[in-house]
Amino acid sequence: MNKKLILVLIILCSACESENDDLKSGQAYNLAVSALSCSSQSEELDYQVYPMTSDGYRIGDVAAFYDSNESNFKIYFIKDIWNDSTNERHPWYVFETDNMYSYTEFGEVLPSSSALCDQDFAVGAGSVIEFQGQYYAFYTGHNPNSGGCSSTEREGILLATSNDPTNGFNKVQNFTTIYVPKGLGFDENDNFRDPFVFEDGGNFHMLVSARKNIDGIWRGVIINYQSSDLMNWNYNGVLYDGGQDNFWMMECPEIFTIGNNYYLIFSDQVGKNLLYRKSTSLNGNWSKPSKESRFAGKGVFAAKSAVDQYGDRYLFGWKNNLTGDSDSGNWKWAGNLITHKIYALPNGDLAATIPHTLKNYLETSNYIIAKDSQWGNVTKTSSTNESYQLISNANFDIANVIYDPINEERFKISATISFNSSNKDFGFMIGACDGYENFYSLRFIPSENKFSFNKERRSNLTPTSMAENDVPIELKPNTNYDIQIVIENSILVVYINDKAAIANRIYKSTNTHWGIYSENSDVKFENIQVTKF
Numbered sequence: 001m002n003k004k005l006i007l008v009l010i011i012l013c014s015a016c017e018s019e020n021d022d023l024k025s026g027q028a029y030n031l032a033v034s035a036l037s038c039s040s041q042s043e044e045l046d047y048q049v050y051p052m053t054s055d056g057y058r059i060g061d062v063a064a065f066y067d068s069n070e071s072n073f074k075i076y077f078i079k080d081i082w083n084d085s086t087n088e089r090h091p092w093y094v095f096e097t098d099n100m101y102s103y104t105e106f107g108e109v110l111p112s113s114s115a116l117c118d119q120d121f122a123v124g125a126g127s128v129i130e131f132q133g134q135y136y137a138f139y140t141g142h143n144p145n146s147g148g149c150s151s152t153e154r155e156g157i158l159l160a161t162s163n164d165p166t167n168g169f170n171k172v173q174n175f176t177t178i179y180v181p182k183g184l185g186f187d188e189n190d191n192f193r194d195p196f197v198f199e200d201g202g203n204f205h206m207l208v209s210a211r212k213n214i215d216g217i218w219r220g221v222i223i224n225y226q227s228s229d230l231m232n233w234n235y236n237g238v239l240y241d242g243g244q245d246n247f248w249m250m251e252c253p254e255i256f257t258i259g260n261n262y263y264l265i266f267s268d269q270v271g272k273n274l275l276y277r278k279s280t281s282l283n284g285n286w287s288k289p290s291k292e293s294r295f296a297g298k299g300v301f302a303a304k305s306a307v308d309q310y311g312d313r314y315l316f317g318w319k320n321n322l323t324g325d326s327d328s329g330n331w332k333w334a335g336n337l338i339t340h341k342i343y344a345l346p347n348g349d350l351a352a353t354i355p356h357t358l359k360n361y362l363e364t365s366n367y368i369i370a371k372d373s374q375w376g377n378v379t380k381t382s383s384t385n386e387s388y389q390l391i392s393n394a395n396f397d398i399a400n401v402i403y404d405p406i407n408e409e410r411f412k413i414s415a416t417i418s419f420n421s422s423n424k425d426f427g428f429m430i431g432a433c434d435g436y437e438n439f440y441s442l443r444f445i446p447s448e449n450k451f452s453f454n455k456e457r458r459s460n461l462t463p464t465s466m467a468e469n470d471v472p473i474e475l476k477p478n479t480n481y482d483i484q485i486v487i488e489n490s491i492l493v494v495y496i497n498d499k500a501a502i503a504n505r506i507y508k509s510t511n512t513h514w515g516i517y518s519e520n521s522d523v524k525f526e527n528i529q530v531t532k533f
């Protein structure tokens, strides 16, 4: 070894020592015995259960249709291309699936127009409905050049039809483009999009997202049109204006019924969460959920649902990309397709769970996990499976068990978790550079009845820290919480107790040290298992 290298090593070592001065000697021990792997993985495009397009493009806003003839779902989506070599802007493509873990991809079904002044110079979100053997695709035509065009507005609603829903739609030239109503207080320059067409009480209805000045205040609103033939539509007023909340824009609305309830779901363009309201009639009143305000975190944006022949309803949406394919990147429109099964609880609220077909598929092959280390008051509570009790009695005194990296692209971590007491949080460590400070936290936070994903270092975590992503869930002591964490490349989806779901983008998800932790809490993690697929 040459002298320069030795000198460099000494400088490096004194640097790490000084950084560790304020740590307890026991905690520094982990660091000394093993260097943990916590680097982000390079993004890969070989997604299967959370697909992108096979040529590596991201999935945008979805329209879902259950084809009862073929017993499968058609999932239309905006392909995230904008004026690439094909000179297209957000055309529609379609996937087909009957199991929510493998998807058949077809070609383009609805192209944008290359004529600068055509209303659908760019194509936006919409919906598909079948009527008398014909498929009707109502879609947004978006034209950024509209200012220089005589007969085009920024956004309008168009129609295309088809006899074969995976083989392309023909634009209906004589359909009267629906433009924002004039003189009624709407934003007449923009923000009129995302038609959703459904049948109710012998009539067709079309929801459209818009913005309107109501009593001097601009609000995002969902408006309603009616038709008896899908060709001629009449404006029928504002269906929902947000009530006590004022949304900039409630995007991609959908209405469906379960039992006696109508559910109105929409995506909050600013907050990025999917929200819903319920009512016993289409005319309202639309009320907030009785308990948890939502069943998902940021990660099923612009989602639409469809129900299969067994009565199971699936919600299809997208998890955003981050710029630079980096954990420090910014939110980027479009990403991977995420699917949850949704259902109504006894109180009428909606809940999300893993599609049962996907769950079975994920459990085909066990992966043997290897423990790296543990720290703090940790008791192994089973001799036959990975079960531990972790007790921490103070903030920043983190008890943990750390596992070796899982060098797989697709796997599932599951466990059953219960706590006696919790004054801070507990959960899973992902991308652990150490066991006490520098890891991403998948957190149960009983004091806030919340499950969250936080990226900040543990010492920066305060009660006012803004989570990267979160979902409300009631957390009670001495109660079992079943947790499933499904990982495919940089997508990490967590299901809690078959009630709540959050889909995350984490480039450190695979091939890094991970584990369980408890901070100022007394927690049991039982039967920690990994399966791969």
Ligand SMILES: *[C@@H]1O[C@H](CO)[C@@H](O)[C@H](O)[C@H]1NC(C)=O
Pocket: 083, 084, 085, 087
């Ligand atoms: C879009 O692509 C076409 C064809 O490549 C090109 O002629 C046009 O200038 C491009 N427009 C913009 C706004 O980049």
Ligand SMILES: *[C@@H]1O[C@H](CO)[C@@H](O)[C@H](O)[C@H]1NC(C)=O
Pocket: 067, 068, 069, 130, 132, 133, 134
């Ligand atoms: C289902 O198949 C029947 C008989 O071939 C046909 O008439 C009908 O249009 C089909 N429906 C859909 C939704 O494709």
Ligand SMILES: *[C@@H]1O[C@H](CO)[C@@H](O)[C@H](O)[C@H]1NC(C)=O
Pocket: 174, 175
């Ligand atoms: C629209 O065009 C179609 C196909 O050319 C035609 O069958 C239909 O009658 C037309 N509808 C109206 C309202 O003109």
Ligand SMILES: *[C@@H]1O[C@H](CO)[C@@H](O)[C@H](O)[C@H]1NC(C)=O
Pocket: 283, 284, 285
């Ligand atoms: C909706 O709520 C308002 C205010 O609470 C009430 O006056 C109205 O009767 C309700 N409408 C329906 C259809 O329940």
Ligand SMILES: *[C@@H]1O[C@H](CO)[C@@H](O)[C@H](O)[C@H]1NC(C)=O
Pocket: 043, 044, 045, 056, 057, 058, 321, 322, 323, 324, 325, 332
């Ligand atoms: C995600 O977005 C970034 C920034 O635009 C882009 O470089 C990257 O290719 C995207 N990733 C994927 C997988 O599309």
Ligand SMILES: *[C@@H]1O[C@H](CO)[C@@H](O)[C@H](O)[C@H]1NC(C)=O
Pocket: 377, 391
């Ligand atoms: C672990 O915590 C329990 C409960 O507070 C306590 O009884 C036990 O002594 C602790 N064990 C160690 C090794 O600190």
Ligand SMILES: *[C@@H]1O[C@H](CO)[C@@H](O)[C@H](O)[C@H]1NC(C)=O
Pocket: 381, 382, 383, 384, 385, 387, 527
């Ligand atoms: C794990 O071990 C505990 C204690 O031995 C036992 O009660 C539990 O049933 C085991 N769980 C599974 C799934 O084997």
Ligand SMILES: *[C@@H]1O[C@H](CO)[C@@H](O)[C@H](O)[C@H]1NC(C)=O
Pocket: 389, 418, 419, 420, 421, 522, 523, 524
């Ligand atoms: C809670 O406390 C009881 C009594 O000390 C103990 O038997 C049980 O294992 C504890 N459970 C958890 C989850 O800590």
